[in-house]
Amino acid sequence: MMAIGFMNVVGSSTSCYVTTGAFSRSAVNNNAGAKTAASNIVMSVTVMVTLLFLMPLFQYTPNVVLGAIIVTAVIGLIDIPAACHIWKIDKFDFLVMLIAFLGVIFISVQEGLAIAVGLSTFRILLQITRPKTVMMGNIPGTDIYRNLHQYKDATRIPGFLILSIEAPINFANITYLNDRTLRWIEEEEEDNIKEQSSLRFLILDMS
Known part of the structure; x- marks a missing residue:
């Protein structure tokens, strides 16, 4: 090599x-x-x-x-274990891989690869314009904050809304992030009303 x-x-x-x-x-x-x-x-x-x-x-x-x-x-x-590993990590990547495989088999090498590259480019653009935002919680007994949906031990801090933006901020996604953050705040305030508490601080993690 x-x-x-x-x-x-x-x-x-x-x-x-x-x-x-x-x-x-x-x-x-x-x-x-x-x-x-x-x-x-x-x-x-x-x-x-x-x-x-x-x-x-x-x-x-x-x-x-x-x-x-x-x-x-x-x-x-053909590496079947690698395909299974991709399926567990990212379903969209597995779909792109499968489409590339079928395209090469039933159409042609050039068109199959072109379709896969096009789908990957579309996903990158989608991630840039609509970045993922997640709510963070504290791991009890530590100073570590993690995604509430991925870590069952993470807990919310009353009065705090901690959001992590998992993409760089630029002109293409600023409007989406602004609207998404406002929706997070509205949803949090509705939950706080039910729990008879109030939202006092919004923290954005952009690291």
Whole structure:
């Protein structure tokens, strides 16, 4: 990996094409038990001999057979545990991954990746314009404040509304944050009326 990276750094300064190892050939190389870069010599010679002398033998091979060979070679690249881990962490990221997979399988590589990149860009813009705001509570016996919905031990402090804004503030989200904060205050005041208390302080955590 370091050699390929260094090669592309040098090549980009001399108008060379970016190069990398093909997934199918890399998978075959790995499944064959290759341990050193010397295996690339054997692979390159094999590919050269095949292209120069053995292509007539593959002329009448059905595309479905070639596709099956490639699928068999790269099936090991599918990491099911990693997909399950992404599902547990972020459902939207899993959805983008699944759409990219299905797009590549049923449409094309370029369009499948383009759809995934478009969805990821849309999510970034959505996070910038509508940042997440959460109510914070104190962990009893400490000076630590955490999300009330994620930490069951966190408790609210009477008279205080502590909000954490989990994104930088800019012109694109200032109106949304202002409206959202006012709604937090209104909801807190309604709860305080029921509990016969009053809201005295608003604290914004922008760290």
